[in-house]
Amino acid sequence: MTNNTLNKRLVSIDILRGLVIVIMLIDHARERFFLHHQVADPMDIQTTDPTLFFTRLLAHFCAPIFIFLTGLSAFLYQNPFNQPQRAVQSFLLKRGALLILLEMTIINFSWFAAYNTLYLQVMWAIGVSMISLAVLSYLPRIWLIGLGIAIVFGHNALSPVTFLPDEMGYTLWTILHDRGYLLTDGFIKIKASYPVLPWIGVIVLGYVSGPLFTKSVDVATRQKTLIAGGIACLICLCILRSLNVYGEVIDWQIQDTLVMSVMSFLNYTKYPPSLPFLLFTLGVGALLLAYLENAQSKVSEVLRTFGSVPLFFYIVHLYVLLLSYFVLFQIFGPTLHFGANNTPYLAFPNIELIWLTAAVLTGLLYKPCKAFAKFKHRSELRWVKYL
Template sequence: MTTTLKPSSRLQSIDALRGAIMIIMALDHTRDFFHISATYFSPTDLTRTYPFLFFTRWITHFCAPVFTFTAGLGAFLWLQRGRTKTQLSRFLLTRGIWLIFLELTVMRLAYNFNFASRFPVLLLVMWELGGCMVALALLVQLPYPLLAAFSIAVIALHNLLDPINAASFGSYAGVWNVIHQPGAFIVHGLVIVVGYPLVPWIAVMSAGFCFGRVFLLEPARRQKIILATGCALTIAFIVLRAINLYGDPEKWSPQRSIIFTLLFFLNCTKYPPSLLYLLMTLGPALIVLALFGRHRFSTNNPIIVFGRVPLFYFIAHFYLIHLLSFLATWIRYGAQSYPILFSSPPAMGGPEKLFPADFGYPLWVVYAVWIFVVVSLYPLCRWFANIKATRTDWWLSYL
């Protein structure tokens, strides 16, 4: 296979897709901290939600699969720049451990604005990406055909594990929480909440790594394959979801209206991501990736800027959103708000009983704050993207 990549080249289409997802992601986290319903019910609870709120949450379902898949792509492209698989394994291992460390420290502070042991330790996206990188450090040593077969098999078949309950493992229940079933367990008095079990996310990242070989093809053929794959996955989602036999723990059924029936059809399981959830998100994402590949973006385009500094943006946007929530709560409730200022909202694991019954704001406020967050972060991320583009310090690859 002949490569068309230059050792120092970046693929704009991947940066653009990742950047677009970063912008969308900030909407969901803004909703967690600001929306009035976030304290009391999930926006995908069809007994209480409404279409606009549902789609505000649903569109962000694309974020974690795209993060994880493109991280695998990035690992493959990193390998093509004159490195060996041994060097790649070392990089993935150290970067994965670094991300897990950030989840337990920097992000824990971002969620709660304190390290008090009364708050649970949340193992969320950064933990998932870090854990998957540690696993990929071993998996990249496999031959590509074997790794591709493994990735597809795990993504397609992991829902067969759904009937296995963590409680059946007794004192080792936490191990199964880490592997496949979201849940909580206690370690030395700390409550550990696993939001993102590693299966099937590991397979999503390794699938991205294997799919990276497509980017060695000449551009026209590459775009055709990416587009065809995206269409095939999207069609597979529609067909399998319509058949309603396998692929998601919850079967859909006709609802009180056509629109709510559609919502139920789209309401696939994220924790852990079902086969149908991954088909529903990765299929359209690959279609967008193919379309982005046909365009040339300015280096100052926001989706390119954000896509080049995803970790920096991720951490910064969480702190900014929480800080804005902190200020809004203080202005609204004054001194009586002190108990909730240094706490994450219930949507992020905070204690619901601390929050006033009227806590939160209408959805239009969520969108206004979201836009403010994205616009505010652009100059900072552009500055850091320029640093990464002009310097070669080894530590920059960890940021």
């Protein structure tokens, strides 16, 4: 096993992480400039244009793949190549706490330039999942495999369990499973937008997949395993979705057109992520991870750079979008009045402009990310590794 072989493995992880980060940028550009065409969860296919539907659908891959890779990366951090095993629990606890702190401060501010409501979103979910993995990682691997599968496959069975806001257990259940407000009175409202229980299952499955990327497994075996796992997820998805037996709140139905029928089949719940949602995104993610094993191109190098500095990219791109909106608003003014308060809003006229904006920002962010990646690689400062 050579260092080059190991590096290729790590490169494939960074490339895939970079790919979902760029997809995330497209979705966040949509939320910044296309909010007047907001989508429900799951989406209403009768009122959502196909271009908007598939743009939003593409963004569904971001959180599951990123959180799965977070668990995988935690295992690789714990088991470095040709070095003694490291204690991963401390790293997970500190990194998880940092992500939660960032979510509550500079990330939340980047969305609205205000603190009227604190939304606990994806960084919150990742942070809580990392802290949970720090505790769960003491368990035997076979227990973790069973736990991860049980959570991912079983959490939808808990949907009938509900609590009213004034009942004991409401706060914990809202954080774990039911999206909702934790606090509605006082100086600031707090909403748990990403129920964390399913994501804990995903990060655990990523962690227990780590041995597949150790020196004892050759490239061909790993690719075959990833392909088999990805296909198994998609077959399971097709069976569940075709029969409408479990996991989704809206059944799949044949529509008037092929495109509408495909939209109906792929219309999955994200908050919390349903089993079909996770089978679809993680199944495709496994296939992509196998394919990217041998990726060598300028595009893959760009994606690798983004994937090596995900937190830096995440924070910077949010503020670039916020600043871009303010600048364009000052230049062009509002194009419509939007929302319950009739707020003036600068809206793009079509989804194509969202994609163009994301492409331009991707190019602009490459050099800063590359510079930070070099700094991160060369720096001996301990705090840098948490970024």
